[in-house]
Amino acid sequence: MPAPIIVGIDGSAHAWRALDWAADYAVRHRLPLRLVHGSRALAPDGTIPEDALRRLVAEREDLLGEARQYVLKQFPDLDVTTRLVRTDPGHALVEAGEDAALVAVGSRGLGGFEGLLFGSVGLYTAAHARCPVLVVSRSAPYPSDAPARIVVGVEGGPTDEAVLGWAFAEAASRGAAIVALHAVGGEFSPRRRVIEDMELAEAVAGRPEHFPEVAVEPLVSDRTASQALVEASENAALVVVGAPRRTGLIGMALGRVNHAALHHARCPVVVVPAEH
DSSP states (O other): OOEEEEEOOOOOOHHHHHHHHHHHHHHHOOOEEEEEEEEEEGSSSSSHHEEEEHHHHHHHHHHHHHHHHHHHHHTSSSOEEEESSSHHHHHHHHGGGOOOOOEEEESSSTTTTTOOOOOHHHHHHHHHSOOOOOEEEEOOOOGGGSSEEEEOOOOSTTTHHHHHHHHHHHHHHHHHHHEEEEEEESOHHHHHHHHHHHHHHHHHHTTHOOTSSOOOEEEEEEHHHHHHHHHGGGGOEEEEEEEETTTTSSSSSHHHHHHHHHHHHHOEEEEEEEEE
8 A cells, every 4th residue: 555645634724734745745745644633632631521522523533524625536546544643643643654754733823723734743743753844834835826946955974864764855837946955054165165065966866867857956155054055945946954852862852943944944844764
């Protein structure tokens, strides 16, 4: 069975926009879409009277059903299923992502039933999911209206292989160009410029051969990585960043740069996990 695309549904406008992007990705990659709502309040532990719990469950099932119908009106042939999980949203999404190709969450703001937005839940999901995580803000354009450019952060380290692989495959499916961005965080001499350009070209080498249809724009910036990614996001469909898994610990080290991109980018951000 193909790996599904997971999207968190919580009743907020942010989650609906994440649903737009998740459905678009599922259609282009011909993958099933799974809508997930998690809430610890649904656990039958006696905290809520039985009648009230039944009403609460029915309410959340209706929410998932409404989201499913919304997607099917646009993509009637898409395989869309729903899942109600009686645990907190972050754990529900991470668990669902164990066998997934992508997890999508909404970002920024308050509201919805459980605050399934980029806050504690979005951060937990981005840091702990074993697959790429797509973080979408309410202000993001509809997928088909997004610029045909994907910005990918190139560090010159162990995360580059996974990040570039994901970004090039996505660019090919969207008909988009790649902006391979490497930031050095300060002014540099002409000699260093040559060195940085060569290292960036080496990091990207081989990808154009596998994806000849994807135009590549290498960009070495004197800005910090955080500043460069946020600025580049102004005219991008996606910003793609990597996060190494932490040895001996659960989750990934998102780091300051990833936090900046997740909180301030003007377009959706994808965090791609990578082994050291």
